[in-house]
Amino acid sequence: MIRRVLGNRIVQICLVLAVLMIAVLLWLGFSALKVRGDLDDARSEASKARSLALDGDQEAAGQAADAAADKARSASDWSHGIVWSAAASIPWLGDPLQSVQQMSDAVESLATDVLVPSAELASVLNPAELRDGNTLDTAPLAEAEPQLAQVAATSSEIAAQVEAIDPSWLGVVSDAHTQLQEQVDEAAATMTGTHVAAQLVPTMLGGDGPRNYFLAFQTPSEARGTGGLVGGFAILNARNGRVTVPTLGANSTFRDPVRPQIDLGPDYDAIYSSYRPYTDFRNNNLSAHFPDAAKIWIANWKRQSGQQLDGAMALDPIALSYVLKVTGPVTLPDGEKITADNVVPITLSTSYERFRGDSAERKLYLQSIAKAVVDQAVSSGGDTGALLEALGHGVQERRIMIYSTHPDEQRILESTELGHQISDTTAPYLQVAIGNAGGNKLDYYLRRDISYTAGECSGDTRESKVVVKLTNTLDDLTLSDYVIAPNGTVRSMPKGTNLSNVEMLTTKGSVVKEITVDGSSPMRVEQPLNGRPYVATAVQIPPGETVTIELTLEEPTLARGEAVVPIQPLVDDPTVQVDVPVCGE
Known part of the structure; x- marks a missing residue:
């Protein structure tokens, strides 16, 4: 009898527990649907708020931001209930619920601490609101800088928090x-x-007094460390938000000084001095470190003109093509139209055949193109947001670079892609730079394939390998000698052969174990540069062929974080593969 009663009690308890478990599961299921719905709504309203703020619609952006905050708070409340929190504490099984809690908190912070204050800054976030013809009203940006600093810091913190969330084993949560x-x-x-713009734009566009800058037009059909040989230049003047181009010249009008006007240090000189980078305009930008070229241009221009510049900038025809997609084509004085589709082949290829050599006429033609595009970019009344997006595309590909002689501004520039400097990071690092050593225009036909792999993080060091494949796609040997023949090199080479100096900057503390070119050991240069190891070798690439450079390194595992692999802005869109395990944070 007692056993029967005890058995019944156990059954009853099990039934009660089963009912409770079903109730808990039903409640969790209902809560999950509610949380998911609220999060979806919050994310949708958040996207709407961001778009409206960028469009300058402060009232509508504020409404959408408030709606996003309400939905995010609701999702956070549901996901932090007693039942949900208890289930989330169960090892492994509760991981998805814990992840949802963290995501709900992040969305709430995004809506409340970023989107709501962003809506109040809508007039600053929309560049069209600041632009009046060819003048930018920089005062609102300067006034909003403290608020933008806070919102930018908070948004970055939220992004880091979301990245740290375990995506969990459940696919829908992941x-x-x-x-x-x-x-x-x-x-x-x-x-x-936007915060970077608020720090830089007001002063750099002459809000505190006139500014003057050297602007280099790089032509990557003949590669240099920062991109390409400088084919022409301009002096830009910025005053109270308005940019003008009072001076425009071909590279031949930039007079080389007899003696160096600056000193970039013994490491730089050990690598580049034989090419006379200080006194030969064609070689001012051999180093991949843009501040090196900028300092030379600024010093040499002062020697030539007496004018002290406030900085230097550089861009290439591919960046100009992005601008033309927004502004539309430009028409030259003879009626020829330069478009987003033809500006690259014209400036980097067909113009050499059209004028058959290094003629003054061709340089004047290229100058007229550059001036027309720059003038249209600074004076066009088109979509300012789209224009900035096009320029941002150029910056992301490292095709637009800026240096400032003002230390506070330069520190900020170096924190962005605009700085285009050799990074000081202690993380795993690879930077491959091609320098044309043949004095021709064959880099228009060069294609790159770069891979960087490394071993696991066990031990103090690990082996890593860099493989660079360079392909010369030239298939027309009837082109002019100016394009395909060696010029200014003592090497005897068949026409169409690309002679490239391949420079590789590697992880701090790394040691070269071996370098080969198509399996053979070449002559090489090893030398520190900008605080990191540098190794270079020259290769000849016949038409239609591929040359493979392999570099084996011993790298310290103390190099922490994600690998940094900046890409040199040339004509091609290179294939880049990086497989470098992260050794700690």
């Missing part, structure tokens, strides 16, 4: 995490970019 990461990264990029 997918939601990926979508949220993209959203918070976009918000952080927008706010950080």
Whole structure:
């Protein structure tokens, strides 16, 4: 009898526990649907708020931001309930619920601490609101800088928090995490970019007094460390938000000084002095470190003109093509139209055949193109946001670079892609730079394939390998000698052969174990540069062929974080593969 009663009690307890478990599961299921719905709505309203703020619609942006905050708070409340929190504490099984809690908190912070204050700054976030014809009203940006600094810092913190969330084993939660990461990264990029603009634009565009800059037009059909040989230049003047181009000249009008006007140090000189980079305009930008070229241009221009410049900038025809996609084509004095589609082949290829050599006529033609595009960019009344997006595309590809002689501004520039400097990071690092050593225009036909792999993080060091494949795609040997023949080199080479100096900057503390070119050991240069190891070798690439350079390194595992691999802006879009395990943070 007692056993029967005890058995019944056990059954009853089990039934009660089963009912409770079912109730808990039903409640969790209902809560999950509610949280998911609220998060979806919050993310949707957040995207709307960001778009409206960028469009300058402060009222609508504020409404959308408030709606996003309400939905995010609701999702956070549901996901932090007693039942949800208890289930989330269960090892492994509760991981998805814990991840959802963290994502709900992140969305709430994004809406409350980033989007709501961003809506109040809508007039600053929309560049069209600041632009009046060819003048930019920089005062609102300067006034909003403290608020932008706070919002930018908060958005970056939220992006880091979301990145640290375990996406969990549940696919739907992992997918939601990926979508949220993209959203918070976009918000952080927008706010950080706007804050950088607020710090730089007012003063650099002459808000505190006139500014003057050297602008180099690089032609990557003949490669240099920063991109390409400088085919022409301009002096830009900025005053109270308005940019003009009072001086425009071909490279031949930039008079080389007899003696160096600056000293970039013994490491730089050990590598480049034989090419006379200080006194030969063609070689001022051999180093991949843009501040080196900028300092030479500024010093040499002062020697030539007496004018002290405030900085230097550089861009290439591919960046100009992005601008023309927004502004539309430009018409030259003879009626020829230069478009986004033809500006690159014209400036980097067909103009050499059209004028058959290094003629003054060709340089004047290229100058007229550059001036027309720059004038249209600074004076066009078109979509300012789209124009900035096009310029941002050029910056992202490292095709637009800026240096400032003002230390505070330069520190900020170096924190962005605009600085285009050899990074000081202690993380795993690879920077491959091609320098044309043949004095021709064959880099228009050069294609690059770069891979960087490393071993695991065990031990004090690990072996890594760099493989660079260079292909010469030239298939027309009837082109002019100016394009395909060696010029200014003592080497005897068949026409169409690309002679490239391949420079590789590697991880701090790394040691070269071996370098080969198509399996053979070449002559090489090893030398420190900008605080990191540098190794270089020259290769000949016949038409239609590929040359493979392999570099084996011993790298310290103390090099922490994600690998940094900046890409030199040439004509091609190189294939880049990076497989470098992260050794700690």
